[in-house]
Amino acid sequence: MIAPAKNLIRYCSAVFLLSLSVSLTAGAQDATKYPLIPYPTNLTAGEGSFVITSQTTIVTAKQFTGEAAELNKLLAKGLGSSLKMTKTAGQHTIKLVYDAGITAPEAYRLTITPQAVTIKANDPAGVFHAVETIRQLLPVAIEKGITSKKLVLPAVAIDDQPAYAWRGMHLDVSRHFFSISYLKKFIDRMALYKMNKLHLHLTDDQGWRIEIKKYPKLTEEGAWRTFDKNDTACTKRSKDNPDFTIDKEHIIQKNGKTLYGGFYTQQQMKGVVAYAAAKHIDIIPEIDMPGHMMAAINSYPFLTCNGENKWGTLFTKPICPCNETTFEFAQNVFDEIMEIFPSKYIHIGGDEVDRTDWGKSDACKALMEKEGIKDLAALQSYFINRMEKYFNSKGRKLIGWDEIIEGGISPTAIVMYWRTWVPKAPVEAVKNGNTVIMTPGEPLYFDNQPDQYSIDKVYHFNPIPKVLNAQEAKSIIGAQANLWSENIPSERRADYMSMPRMTALAECLWTNDDAKYNSYLQRLVKQYSRMDAMKINYRLPDLPNLLNEYVFTDEGKLSIASPLNTLTIRYTTDGTLPNVSSPVLPLTLVIKKSELIRVAEFTPSGVRGDVYNLNYTKQNMLGPVKIAPPKPGLACTYYKAYFKETALMQNAKVDSTFTTDKIEVPSTVKAPSFGITYKGYIDVPADGIYSFYLTCDDGGVLKIGPGVVVNNDGNHSAQERSGQIALAMGAHPFKLDFIEGGGGFTLKLKYSVNGSAPQDVPAAWFKN
Known part of the structure; x- marks a missing residue:
C-alpha cells in the first residue's frame, strides 16, 4: 500500500507549505510584508x-x-x-x-x-x-x-483601481434568517476585501423578511414557519457538526406552535443601509416575483390566478400577471422598498416560475389575446417589462435572473446570469443590449460544499464569455457569489461557506491577474490571523493528498503534511469524531486491518476543521478476466429522464445507445435531465493500486469488477469523490452510471497508479 498520492492537491496545499521553505523570493517577501x-x-x-x-x-x-x-x-x-x-x-x-x-x-x-x-x-x-x-x-x-x-x-x-465595477456578494435571508448584527459583520468583511455590492434575497417561499406597512401580514404571518425539510436536515447534521444548529434566537413559541423566522423592520434596515453606505457598499434588495411567492400568497391569496397556493411539478405557484390587483400589490410593495433602499438597482428575481396555471386562466387567455402575447414565457416578460417601466419611472434599474430573457426583455434591464447549463444566456443578453452580471452556479454558488479545488476555481473564474468580442465584453460589468441558505442555518455556517472563498473572488474582480495566484495563496495564509481576530469561522485549508476510499494488500500507510504549521492533525479509529483530546496523527500511521480512520485539523484555540472519513479496506489483487476479441470504447446507454439516484436507471426506458472512448457528457446531449451508463472493460497495463477520481454534477457510481470503487451518487453540485482498487494487469469489468438532474453537465474521471499524478484515463484502456 502507498501513502496518498503526493500531488493530488494541485492548488492550495503546495503553496501553503512554501511557508516552511528556506528562502523567500522577492514576490514572497512582498506577500509577507x-x-x-x-x-x-x-x-x-x-x-x-x-x-x-x-x-x-x-x-x-x-x-x-x-x-x-x-x-x-x-x-x-x-x-x-x-x-x-x-x-x-x-x-x-x-x-x-x-x-x-x-x-x-x-x-x-x-x-x-x-x-x-x-x-x-x-x-x-x-x-x-x-x-x-x-x-x-x-x-x-x-x-x-x-x-x-x-x-x-x-x-x-x-x-x-478595480478591474470590474460590480464586485458582489449575495445573502439569502429568507430560507434561514440572519440578525442585524450579522449583516453588519458581513458588510465589514466585504469592505475589508473591497467588495461593493450586497444583494439581499429578502423574500421567498419559506419566508418574507422585510416589513411592508401596507401589507402587515407579510411579516406577521409570512416571516414565521414551522420547521421544514431543510431545517430537519440541518438538525440531523448538527449531531456531527454544531455549525448546523439553528440559531435559537430565531425560534419562538406562538399559539402552541414552535415557529422559526424573523424579519427586519424598515427602521432597522435603514440603519443597515446607512452602515453599508458609509463603507461604500450598495445594498440591492430582491423581492422575488412572479415565482417564489408562497410566503406572500399564504396571507394574500388574491395574488394567484385561482386562489391556490401549493407546490407544482418543480416550483410553487406564482402570482398572476393578468390581474390589475397583482400590479397594485407589487407597486405598493416596491414603493416601500424604494423608501428603504436608495440603491438605483432593484432585483425582481424572475426565476423558476411554474407558469402552468397561467395557461388555464381565462384572465390570462384574454390578456394574451389583447396584447398579442404568443406564449407563457412572453407573458412572464409582459410582467417583468411592465415592472421595469415602473422602476424606471422611479429612477431605478431592474435586475432579474437570466430566465427573464426567455420571453423577450427590454435592453435596459440588467440580467444576472446563474444557469451554468445555459451558457448561451449571457451571450444572448449582451447581444440584446443588456448589461450582465455573472454569477454562475459553478463556481459562484457559495452554498455548494467547498473542496480542495474551490479556491482555485473561484480565483481563476473569467466573467467574460469567450465568444464575446472586446466591445461586447464591456456589457459584463462584474460578478458576485451567491449564498443560498437552505442548508446554512447559522452565522457560523455562513462564515464557513463564504470564507475564504470571498477573498478569491475579491481578487478575481479587483486585481484580475492569474499570475498572482501563488502570491495570493501566500497572502491568504497571512490573512487567517486577521480572520481569527475578527472571529470569522472560516474554512480551514484542506488536508492534502486524501482520498475517500483506500485499499491495501499487505499494509496501509497514512501520511498527511499539515497545510499550516499552526494546525494539529488528530485522528480516531473507533468511529467517534476527533476532538482536542484525540491522539495526534504520527508522521506515518501504519494500518494492518480494514478500518475507518477519521482525521481533522485543529487550530491552537481548539477550533476543528472538516472531518475526513478515510475508509481502509484490505483486499487481494483483483485478477483480470478473459474477454473475446474486444472492440474499442465503451457501450453507452442514454436515458432521457430525471433520476434522483443512479439505481433508478435500471428500470428506465432506453432512449438511445452509442459507443465512446471518453468519459464525458456528449456534446449532442441537450436534455436538461438524463442518465448515461458507460459499460465495458478497463484494460490496465500493469499490476498496481489504482486510484480513481470521479467528479459529477449531479451523481455517479463507478464499479470495477464486482464492487463499487467510487460512490458519488445523488443530486448535488460538482464534487469529486475518490477511491482505490488493487488491479492485476489485464481487463476488468467496468461500469459507470451517471445522472444529471438539470444544471451542471459535469462528468470527469481521472486515475493515478502507485502515487502518480492524476490524469485522464487513456482511451485505449476502454474496451467492449
Whole structure:
C-alpha cells in the first residue's frame, strides 16, 4: 500500500507549505510584508515605515470627511483615542487629497513614507478603499481593539483601481434568517476585501423578511414557519457538526406552535443601509416575483390566478400577471422598498416560475389575446417589462435572473446570469443590449460544499464569455457569489461557506491577474490571523493528498503534511469524531486491518476543521478476466429522464445507445435531465493500486469488477469523490452510471497508479 498520492492537491496545499521553505523570493517577501487581498494594481515597496501616534493628525479635503471619520475610527481602535482633525498639513500627517487627475471610478493612490501618509482619489469610494488597504497593513491586533502607543505602517507606493465595477456578494435571508448584527459583520468583511455590492434575497417561499406597512401580514404571518425539510436536515447534521444548529434566537413559541423566522423592520434596515453606505457598499434588495411567492400568497391569496397556493411539478405557484390587483400589490410593495433602499438597482428575481396555471386562466387567455402575447414565457416578460417601466419611472434599474430573457426583455434591464447549463444566456443578453452580471452556479454558488479545488476555481473564474468580442465584453460589468441558505442555518455556517472563498473572488474582480495566484495563496495564509481576530469561522485549508476510499494488500500507510504549521492533525479509529483530546496523527500511521480512520485539523484555540472519513479496506489483487476479441470504447446507454439516484436507471426506458472512448457528457446531449451508463472493460497495463477520481454534477457510481470503487451518487453540485482498487494487469469489468438532474453537465474521471499524478484515463484502456 502507498501513502496518498503526493500531488493530488494541485492548488492550495503546495503553496501553503512554501511557508516552511528556506528562502523567500522577492514576490514572497512582498506577500509577507504587504499581505494585501485583493492585491493592488501597482505596488512599489518602500524603505522604512510611518509611525502613527496620538500626535499624528489627519487632514482631509472636504469631499472626504466621511472617509476621514472611518479612518479615524479605525486608528482609534489601535491607539485608544481618536486623532486630531486639522485643516492644514503639518509634520507627521495623514492627508486625504482630492485629485481630479485620477479618473477611474473607485481608484486611489496611497503613498506611505516615514514622513507622511497621503491618500489621493477623485471620489470618496477610492479614499475608503485606501483606508481598507491601510487596515490590512496595520497589525492584526487592531481587529481585537488591543491598544498601543504607536501603530506602524510599512513604506509603500500604491496605484490601485478595480478591474470590474460590480464586485458582489449575495445573502439569502429568507430560507434561514440572519440578525442585524450579522449583516453588519458581513458588510465589514466585504469592505475589508473591497467588495461593493450586497444583494439581499429578502423574500421567498419559506419566508418574507422585510416589513411592508401596507401589507402587515407579510411579516406577521409570512416571516414565521414551522420547521421544514431543510431545517430537519440541518438538525440531523448538527449531531456531527454544531455549525448546523439553528440559531435559537430565531425560534419562538406562538399559539402552541414552535415557529422559526424573523424579519427586519424598515427602521432597522435603514440603519443597515446607512452602515453599508458609509463603507461604500450598495445594498440591492430582491423581492422575488412572479415565482417564489408562497410566503406572500399564504396571507394574500388574491395574488394567484385561482386562489391556490401549493407546490407544482418543480416550483410553487406564482402570482398572476393578468390581474390589475397583482400590479397594485407589487407597486405598493416596491414603493416601500424604494423608501428603504436608495440603491438605483432593484432585483425582481424572475426565476423558476411554474407558469402552468397561467395557461388555464381565462384572465390570462384574454390578456394574451389583447396584447398579442404568443406564449407563457412572453407573458412572464409582459410582467417583468411592465415592472421595469415602473422602476424606471422611479429612477431605478431592474435586475432579474437570466430566465427573464426567455420571453423577450427590454435592453435596459440588467440580467444576472446563474444557469451554468445555459451558457448561451449571457451571450444572448449582451447581444440584446443588456448589461450582465455573472454569477454562475459553478463556481459562484457559495452554498455548494467547498473542496480542495474551490479556491482555485473561484480565483481563476473569467466573467467574460469567450465568444464575446472586446466591445461586447464591456456589457459584463462584474460578478458576485451567491449564498443560498437552505442548508446554512447559522452565522457560523455562513462564515464557513463564504470564507475564504470571498477573498478569491475579491481578487478575481479587483486585481484580475492569474499570475498572482501563488502570491495570493501566500497572502491568504497571512490573512487567517486577521480572520481569527475578527472571529470569522472560516474554512480551514484542506488536508492534502486524501482520498475517500483506500485499499491495501499487505499494509496501509497514512501520511498527511499539515497545510499550516499552526494546525494539529488528530485522528480516531473507533468511529467517534476527533476532538482536542484525540491522539495526534504520527508522521506515518501504519494500518494492518480494514478500518475507518477519521482525521481533522485543529487550530491552537481548539477550533476543528472538516472531518475526513478515510475508509481502509484490505483486499487481494483483483485478477483480470478473459474477454473475446474486444472492440474499442465503451457501450453507452442514454436515458432521457430525471433520476434522483443512479439505481433508478435500471428500470428506465432506453432512449438511445452509442459507443465512446471518453468519459464525458456528449456534446449532442441537450436534455436538461438524463442518465448515461458507460459499460465495458478497463484494460490496465500493469499490476498496481489504482486510484480513481470521479467528479459529477449531479451523481455517479463507478464499479470495477464486482464492487463499487467510487460512490458519488445523488443530486448535488460538482464534487469529486475518490477511491482505490488493487488491479492485476489485464481487463476488468467496468461500469459507470451517471445522472444529471438539470444544471451542471459535469462528468470527469481521472486515475493515478502507485502515487502518480492524476490524469485522464487513456482511451485505449476502454474496451467492449
